[in-house]
Amino acid sequence: MRRIASIGSIAGAAMLLLASSSLVVQGVTDELNPDAAWYASRYGVSDVEAGRRLGLQAVAGELDAKLTALDVDWYGGLWLEHEPDFKVVVFTTRGTSGPIRDEARELGLEGLVEVRAVAFSYADLEAESEKLRGLALESDSLVSIDVPANKVLVLTASPHEFARLAEIRGVRLSPAVTIRESNRQVVLSTNIYAGLTLYSGGIPECTSGYSIRKNSTGELGITTASHCKNALTFGAVNLTFRESAQWGSYDSQWHTVGSHTVRNWATDGIPGGSTPGYRIITSKTTRANQALNAVACRYGFASLYACGNLISKTVLCELLPSPNSTCMWLSNGSTDDLASPGDSGGPVYSGGSAWGIIHACLSFFEDGCLNPSLNHDLIYIAENYVEAAHGLTILTSAP
Known part of the structure; x- marks a missing residue:
């Protein structure tokens, strides 16, 4: 089960x-x-x-x-x-x-x-988590730091097999590590301001991320997830692909936007007020400054607006080449769907502050992330990695 x-x-x-x-x-x-x-x-x-x-x-x-x-x-x-x-x-x-x-x-x-x-420092837990990254990739397991439990948490289909693999590989499992059974899946949620539907070949592909400025050239553009297709359109206008980064802590690409006007806005679908259906992005919050169990919200064209709690900042970005343990895990106990195919690239925010862009769906159901009728958790890339990957600045004021 x-x-x-x-x-x-x-x-x-x-x-x-x-x-x-x-x-x-x-x-x-x-x-x-x-x-x-x-x-x-x-x-x-x-x-x-x-x-x-x-x-x-x-x-x-x-x-x-x-x-x-x-x-x-x-x-x-x-x-x-x-x-x-x-x-x-x-x-x-x-x-x-x-x-x-x-x-x-x-x-x-x-x-x-x-x-x-507590018994273990955060640095101790980070070191233990790093020791397990190879085992996590080899066994298709999720490794994350569980701060309130003061443990490194391993979610795996077979705790016995994970422990056996650790023994074979010569990796000692310290008392700081807890292994729990969980048949979870991490699936890329593939499907001009942040939160709009981007198309490829006339078919909805992904969700737009934050509006940006290229530091070296001053060009304005839009971001989305790197694992989305590069040939994208919005409003019948072809977006010009500039650059993609998909490794380590990075899963982002950016485009210039032709005749579109770039705004420092993000879709939220909340009606009324002076900004119906969107909010104005006026600040950024780096990964280091995002407190665990803080509430953040997100928007994707498939599952729309929803919010959750930041459970971990140290999830291994296992779908990326040479992955780092810097992915962010947002959960709300399956109250709402936080990620479905097509949401990738969409904004994660708290109020008017940009927190990151949607990277992947994390599912604990047998049907997995491809079943849109189920509620799934979310993995996202922190905003500072989007900027660092390409030398960009996320817009927090009108360009």
């Missing part, structure tokens, strides 16, 4: 709640985040509270990046909790709270940060 393995929280973890003080949130404005309605419905809070929390999760991403940059051996990662209360949970191997408290105070997060003790 095909099933998805649940990801639990840490049992019996030591907890230290940082002292409460006045809350001054950096980067949070009075303007309501367009994803607030989804968040409010999912977590049972008001739209205003939902907007506040979505702003806070961006600040939490900054905290994660700052603590990671300290390059210390005690940092165990960061995870957002949304219920029963909103918390920023920081894990540490030493019960260390001083540096965490200092960084939280600087960002205005005091009173929201909870410190929990």
